Amino acid sequence: MRLIASYFAGLLFGIGISISGMANPAKVLNFFDVTGHWDPSLAFVMGGALLAAFVGYRYALRRTAPVLEPSFHLPGNSAIDARLLGGSAIFGIGWGIAGFCPGGALPALGTGRIEVLAFVAALVTGIFAARGMIAWNARRADYVPQK
Amino acid sequence: MIPVETDFTPWQSLAGGSLIGLASVLLMLMLGRIMGATGILAGALGSAPRTDRGWRIAVLAGMVSGPLAVLALTGQFPEIEVPVSMPMLLIGGFTVGIGVTFGSGCTSGHGVCGMARLSRRSIAATVTFMVTTALTVFVIRHVLGG
Structure with missing residues (x-):
């Protein structure tokens, strides 16, 4: 039941991404190109998604627990730190270069396009590279020089 | 990069966006989870415990x-x-892979789910990446000249 609900939520997301234009880098990049070929469509994607999620979350989060799980899994971290802002800034640079974001590219894999496969392969490589950096940094922080 | 013209599609984009929002609500209502592409993918790629990967x-x-x-x-x-x-x-x-790992989320996780929860963290993240994306596109298209 959890898997069916998850699949269906993913499917709905994938259909939404497909018809909204978020899977189309030309459209996404033109949204950000205000001084050039501006296409404001992405504002309507964000607007529709935010409105639906805002209203729906009011209702869903009023429950004491989700339907199929004993408790909600909400992010507990509320720190606005350099890691959050630096990471987000780097994400934006990548998004501006490629025109794909993870939520746009993952559903687009269904089209089998080589450009999407290439982007997602690079995305996964980047995720593992960042994990490596985080692990390396943690090890370095733990390291106590021997006299 | 060679910019191409794209048609303004307000209704289609609004409908697609609403479905994205609805999907996020469904996952929260049924499993109590954030519909964030980054978090779900990263968890499936090993950052989540093995028993927590099926739904992802x-x-x-x-x-x-x-x-x-x-x-x-x-x-x-x-x-x-x-x-x-x-x-x-x-x-x-x-670059996106590095950024979303350090920033703990992307357009779907921070931009839709986090903002809908009025999370200050997600609002800060979203404003940051929207600005750097716009600056990057501006530099590539109008400073470097594509």
């Missing part, structure tokens, strides 16, 4: 089925035009 893989399978459902319903795949060269796609993808 199911969501990913659903996502990939999205364009196929659109193909079945309308007879064609959603339009994907990539005005970006292959090396730049790879550089961009790698």
